[in-house]
Amino acid sequence: MKKNKAALNAQTSQANFLKLLAHPVRIAILQILSSNETCVCHLEAALGYPQPYLSQQLAVLRTGGLISDRRDGWNVYYQLEQPRVINLLNTLSDLMENPLEDVLLSAPNCPCPKCNQSIPQIAITKKIPLGAEE
Amino acid sequence: MKKNKAALNAQTSQANFLKLLAHPVRIAILQILSSNETCVCHLEAALGYPQPYLSQQLAVLRTGGLISDRRDGWNVYYQLEQPRVINLLNTLSDLMENPLEDVLLSAPNCPCPKCNQSIPQIAITKKIPLGAEE
DNA sequence: GAATTATATGCAGAATTATGCATATAAATT
DNA sequence: AATTTATATGCATAATTCTGCATATAATTC
Numbered sequence: 001m002k003k004n005k006a007a008l009n010a011q012t013s014q015a016n017f018l019k020l021l022a023h024p025v026r027i028a029i030l031q032i033l034s035s036n037e038t039c040v041c042h043l044e045a046a047l048g049y050p051q052p053y054l055s056q057q058l059a060v061l062r063t064g065g066l067i068s069d070r071r072d073g074w075n076v077y078y079q080l081e082q083p084r085v086i087n088l089l090n091t092l093s094d095l096m097e098n099p100l101e102d103v104l105l106s107a108p109n110c111p112c113p114k115c116n117q118s119i120p121q122i123a124i125t126k127k128i129p130l131g132a133e134e
Numbered sequence: 135m136k137k138n139k140a141a142l143n144a145q146t147s148q149a150n151f152l153k154l155l156a157h158p159v160r161i162a163i164l165q166i167l168s169s170n171e172t173c174v175c176h177l178e179a180a181l182g183y184p185q186p187y188l189s190q191q192l193a194v195l196r197t198g199g200l201i202s203d204r205r206d207g208w209n210v211y212y213q214l215e216q217p218r219v220i221n222l223l224n225t226l227s228d229l230m231e232n233p234l235e236d237v238l239l240s241a242p243n244c245p246c247p248k249c250n251q252s253i254p255q256i257a258i259t260k261k262i263p264l265g266a267e268e
Numbered sequence: 269g270a271a272t273t274a275t276a277t278g279c280a281g282a283a284t285t286a287t288g289c290a291t292a293t294a295a296a297t298t
Numbered sequence: 299a300a301t302t303t304a305t306a307t308g309c310a311t312a313a314t315t316c317t318g319c320a321t322a323t324a325a326t327t328c
Contacts, residue, residue, distance in 0.1 A: 005181065005182040008159065010232040013230060013232065014158075015158045021149075022149050048139040050317095053319095054275095071275095074274050076274075089148075091222050092148050092222060095219070096144075104140075153285090184288080184289085186289075186307080203305095210304075271327085272326075275325100279318105281317090286311100288312100289310095290309090293305080297303095
């Protein structure tokens with residue numbers, strides 16, 4: 001009897017989908033986008049990674065159909081194309097008992113229009129410990 | 135001002151966890167285990183992959199803490215260590231509108247004790263189309 | 269139209285993962 | 299203790315992903 005490998009079509013596309021998510025920066029990007037449409041410079045300010053690096057990760061997510069972009073003047077704004085992905089990330093945080101992250105809420109020195117509409121965002125409530133910056 | 139990368143600790147461990155799952159054969163294994171404690175030879179019969187290959191994928195899942203093994207005589211039986219992983223896989227199937235797989239239910243010619251306790255398993259209800267085997 | 273600002277792409281080397289195959293171990297049977 | 303059955307490990311090569319950096323594009327302002 002010849003041994004035939006099972007096709008595993010569904011599992012293969014599921015695995016490919018998970019590969020899109022299996023990256024810390026891409027997870028962080030999706031979490032940020034889950035609360036707001038966001039421009040690249042905001043991600044840069046929030047995450048501290050170089051712009052070309054973030055653009056590449058955004059390209060991975062965009063090519064994978066998870067997010068979409070919209071240009072407005074100078075800025076390109078990204079948003080979730082498939083908001084239900086957040087269900088998955090929530091199930092994951094739940095499973096791993098990781099609290100939803102903090103980091104993602106503050107984007108000090110973000111120059112984007114949305115961050116500078118009127119009032120500076122968190123600034124006052126956030127204490128910067130001595131020696132944190134140089 | 136120096137740009138500091140965000141730590142992304144939670145996201146990093148989440149990504150590592152997803153990497154364990156982001157593989158078609160490993161997903162299939164977990165789905166099979168979700169319904170039953172299962173020995174390696176059963177997986178071999180169900181999936182049609184060579185035994186050493188499956189043992190390697192099992193080792194990945196075992197090392198990652200997702201499954202555990204128990205020896206009984208000749209056979210080693212694996213079971214889910216973290217049954218809530220199935221929530222995640224279900225959320226995923228749901229998201230991708232993949233029906234839960236069929237393939238995984240039949241393991242023709244499985245020699246393991248569990249498959250040969252008394253009655254042949256599915257045999258009768260399952261029609262094998264002409265020319266499916268040679 | 270030249271300079272500026274925001275974002276995207278290309279490419280290369282490093283690192284990691286996937287896969288196949290030979291062989292090792294471990295319990296059971298004789 | 300030799301053989302058989304079930305499973306695990308080691309290693310080599312191929313394939314893929316990661317990451318950093320240089321450069322390209324595209325809209326805007328001067």
